[in-house]
Amino acid sequence: MTRDSGTDPAAEFWSSALLTRTSILDEDSDTNARSNAQIQELLFTERTALAQTLLSLDAQINAHSPAARLLPEILAHIFSYCSENDLAMKRNHKRGWIGAAQACRRWRHVALDYSGLWRHIILPSSREWMEEMFSRSKTRPLVISWIPASNSWQRGPGDKDLALTDLIRVEELHLGHYDGTVESLHSVLQSPAPLLRVAEIILLGATCPPVLFDGSAPRLQRLWMRRCSGFPWTSPIFSNIVFLRVDQQGAHTPPPSISQVFGALSTMRALQTLALIDCLPQFPPGFDITDSFVLAYTSLKAVALSGPVLDCTGVLRHIRIPNSGIQLTLGCTTSGAANDFDVIFPLLTFVHGTSKSRLISFEFKSQSRSLSFKADKSSPVADYPRLSLSLEWGEISPTLWTVVDLIRELCRTLSVERLEDLTMTVADEHSRPPFLGSTWLEILGSAKKLQHAKVSHSAVPSFCQALAHKFKNQDGLWYDQLNEGAEAEADGFFFLPHMTFLSLYNVDCAHFFEEEELDLEEYLPMVLGARNAGGAPWVWMDMTACPRAMAEALREVTTSLEVYEESDDEDDSEDDGSTDMNQHIEIDEDIFDDDIWDLYSMM
Amino acid sequence: MPTIVSVDDSTVPGEGSSRLLLLVSSDNKHIVVEEDIMSRSRFISKQVEGFEATSQRHAILLPFSSFVLNKVIEYCSHYRGYYLLEDDPDAAPPGRSPVREWDQEFLDVDRNMLLRIIKAAHYLEIKSLVGSCARAIADMIRGKTTEEMREILGVENDFTPEEEHSPSSKCTG
Numbered sequence: 210m211t212r213d214s215g216t217d218p219a220a221e222f223w224s225s226a227l228l229t230r231t232s233i234l235d236e237d238s239d240t241n242a243r244s245n246a247q248i249q250e251l252l253f254t255e256r257t258a259l260a261q262t263l264l265s266l267d268a269q270i271n272a273h274s275p276a277a278r279l280l281p282e283i284l285a286h287i288f289s290y291c292s293e294n295d296l297a298m299k300r301n302h303k304r305g306w307i308g309a310a311q312a313c314r315r316w317r318h319v320a321l322d323y324s325g326l327w328r329h330i331i332l333p334s335s336r337e338w339m340e341e342m343f344s345r346s347k348t349r350p351l352v353i354s355w356i357p358a359s360n361s362w363q364r365g366p367g368d369k370d371l372a373l374t375d376l377i378r379v380e381e382l383h384l385g386h387y388d389g390t391v392e393s394l395h396s397v398l399q400s401p402a403p404l405l406r407v408a409e410i411i412l413l414g415a416t417c418p419p420v421l422f423d424g425s426a427p428r429l430q431r432l433w434m435r436r437c438s439g440f441p442w443t444s445p446i447f448s449n450i451v452f453l454r455v456d457q458q459g460a461h462t463p464p465p466s467i468s469q470v471f472g473a474l475s476t477m478r479a480l481q482t483l484a485l486i487d488c489l490p491q492f493p494p495g496f497d498i499t500d501s502f503v504l505a506y507t508s509l510k511a512v513a514l515s516g517p518v519l520d521c522t523g524v525l526r527h528i529r530i531p532n533s534g535i536q537l538t539l540g541c542t543t544s545g546a547a548n549d550f551d552v553i554f555p556l557l558t559f560v561h562g563t564s565k566s567r568l569i570s571f572e573f574k575s576q577s578r579s580l581s582f583k584a585d586k587s588s589p590v591a592d593y594p595r596l597s598l599s600l601e602w603g604e605i606s607p608t609l610w611t612v613v614d615l616i617r618e619l620c621r622t623l624s625v626e627r628l629e630d631l632t633m634t635v636a637d638e639h640s641r642p643p644f645l646g647s648t649w650l651e652i653l654g655s656a657k658k659l660q661h662a663k664v665s666h667s668a669v670p671s672f673c674q675a676l677a678h679k680f681k682n683q684d685g686l687w688y689d690q691l692n693e694g695a696e697a698e699a700d701g702f703f704f705l706p707h708m709t710f711l712s713l714y715n716v717d718c719a720h721f722f723e724e725e726e727l728d729l730e731e732y733l734p735m736v737l738g739a740r741n742a743g744g745a746p747w748v749w750m751d752m753t754a755c756p757r758a759m760a761e762a763l764r765e766v767t768t769s770l771e772v773y774e775e776s777d778d779e780d781d782s783e784d785d786g787s788t789d790m791n792q793h794i795e796i797d798e799d800i801f802d803d804d805i806w807d808l809y810s811m812m
Numbered sequence: 813m814p815t816i817v818s819v820d821d822s823t824v825p826g827e828g829s830s831r832l833l834l835l836v837s838s839d840n841k842h843i844v845v846e847e848d849i850m851s852r853s854r855f856i857s858k859q860v861e862g863f864e865a866t867s868q869r870h871a872i873l874l875p876f877s878s879f880v881l882n883k884v885i886e887y888c889s890h891y892r893g894y895y896l897l898e899d900d901p902d903a904a905p906p907g908r909s910p911v912r913e914w915d916q917e918f919l920d921v922d923r924n925m926l927l928r929i930i931k932a933a934h935y936l937e938i939k940s941l942v943g944s945c946a947r948a949i950a951d952m953i954r955g956k957t958t959e960e961m962r963e964i965l966g967v968e969n970d971f972t973p974e975e976e977h978s979p980s981s982k983c984t985g
Contacts, residue, residue: 267968275927276965283934286942290908290950309950311958313967314975 230255268314277313284319288326324349350380350404376400381407401425412437414460420444438462440488442469450477451508454484464491464520471527474504482511485524486540489516492523505529513570515540522556538570557618617651625656631663663712833860834871835885841878842871849888852899854937876932883925884932887918887941898940909943919948923966926952 231252243251271277279287288306310320320326327346330339332355376382379402384394395418398410402422408429417437421444422429431452434440438460447453467490474480509531514521518541525537537560560568631653649672653659664672830848833856837843850856859872874881898909919926930945953961962969 261972264970264972267970270968271970274965274967275924275931277967279927279931280934283930283942283946286946287949290943290947291954308956308958309953309961312953312961312965314970316967317971 271313271315274313277315281319281323284316285323285325288320288323292326292329321345328352330354348378351378352381352383353379354383355385376402376405378404380404383407383409385411399423402429403427405429407431409433409435410437411435414438417441421446436460440465442473444473445476447473447476449479451479452482453477453480454482454486454513455488456484456486457488458486458515460487462488464489466490467492467496467523470524471502471504478506479508480506481508483509483528484511484513484538486513486515489514489520489524491517492520494519496523503527503529505531507531509535511536511538513538513540515542515572517542518556522559525556525559537568539568540570540572620653625653626658629658630661631656631659661710661712665713669713835881836871836873837878837881838875839877841881843878843881843885845885849885849892852888852891852896852938852940854899854901854939856936874932875935876928880925880928880932883921883929884936884938884941887915887933888938890914890918891940896940898943899938909940909947911947912944915941915944916948919944923952923964 288309291306291309306320306326310317324345324347327342328349329352330342330346332339332353334342376397377400382397382402382405384397394410394412394415398421399418400423402408403425405422405426406428408426408431410433412434413436415438417434417439419441421441424445426446428449429446430449432447432450433452433454433456435454435456436459437455437457439462440455440457442465465488470485470490474483477483504527506528509528510533512525512528512535514524521539521541539556539560541556662672830846832844833847833850835843835845835850847856847860856872863870919929921929926945926948930942930949933941933945952964956964958969
């Protein structure tokens, strides 16, 4: 609050005191005839003294400030939260706790004295800064993040020497690699690391040294080697490992031998997470499994494997899954042989038969085909209430039926009973749908809890067919009701009864109507879904590729349909004047009357 | 004569409830609270253990106001029966408390109140609350200039010109 200086006793006092003080100078100047410069200098001296007095006053104010009086332990907590984002983003601390330490003398004093703040060293940095960090971290174990950018690395080759001479104190090591640093990196990776608990190394295709950390890293628990070329499986450092991720993506190195990999894995009794990306040992066809080769991990929680299908299968069959179950991520490749899909079936059958493993991600790639799905990672392991299933495939080969079979097998493996969210994507929008409506019913027939579905491209018609359970069987005969599968009830049955939202996008309606000879009278009920259901789902449809007249027709007849149209074509926008992107339009009960068919026929 | 303060609904003991504790705030208010609720506080737990050793019941005197104490009790009541890793004396202490939505709303108070709560939580050894308060204070000052930060915290610049340009200042700014 600002006070009127005329009535403020403090202001009056200090104003008067200043006048008294400066008048002495004036008096002196009369007798000694001081020059103006001398007087000015004396006034500067007075001002400096006054500033110091003011500082003393500020210190007294802070002595009564709750924030400035916080205990050092509490301040250290606050500083550590200030640096939270810095550490996550691996950037320097200038914006975090160091900024906070400028608040007042006491905050700075605590920051300088609290060694825990100084142990997180992010490189590259200036030598002066590095020395300060090392000194102030005292004897605390260090966390070093060395993520060289292209230019900054070139500027500070000395920094890493300074930092890494203290590797013996390092508890966590996050090292990046850049061209020209292989030798330095090797010297680091071959140094003993008695306190090292976490190591994350990015090698960008560079080779690993033959033995990591000179074989001495007795506390190492988490090791993540990213994009390395080769991996020293024989290093004697794995006895306390709980997390191992070796990623040789794109390294094109010869696969390790079975004995090398399993020799190392057999020492990791506490393993919780195992991820082997493109570094699986090569299992020859018909490799004989012996019990002595099967590894039992009691704490294992997650396994991720990526590589040839046979090798993924080989590794999995040699790991005894604990009763607590695991999360499984598989990325399988093949050489593109004709029997690509055939080799996956044993793998999926194995996974399906092992009820203790929960497949959360699966990806299959060959030269001509790809298929993948991912579970929502936030889903609890034990259940799939929020599972999001995504299926994709590219070029469709003559062996289409195997794709459908594979998806069917995947859905069996996933146990889709609790599936709530489905995404279906087809890469090639003009490919003939591999699904029939009956196929959807077969593979999703048990997904009674499905609420949301996003379906695209050529999968739309068959999905809509299934929703309306209006589809043809193999003989071309129409089924208006599900008459097989036993679970259907004659009256009121609705496939996916909990469906509340259906999103259809990238639908080339014209293509389907013209090329696939689907007539509108048949198609509309498919799009609008369960016309007989107690509560019809909301349908959101991307009509970008839909003939305008048909879009208009749909608008006139739907209540539960929201139509999305891109209006990037200015002429079109002017023509119909519609700029609303998401329209909710009232429906006429009799939505399939002949007028609409006439409209479509005229297009 | 101490004032007897009625406890709010969340602290009224029900059937099968735990023993009652008498907490006395610095403004001499007496607050009755179930032992279970305050078991998150290591300080209170240690005090209660001391009572059991002497088989006597005592009031626990606390150096902060009833207003602050009631806030702490509200926090402890909310998490009654919840396991929070930070408050587990047998667990390895986590580096930081996770973000808890309820805590963020609970700590949406003015600066001085927040500072009082963190001091009380530290005194009572409720690590989860200390962590949440520290996060809230850090959020208040994150991304601010030094002057803005001082204004938020209510502190003055008491650095001498020499200190502002000292080597340690170079390191810390």
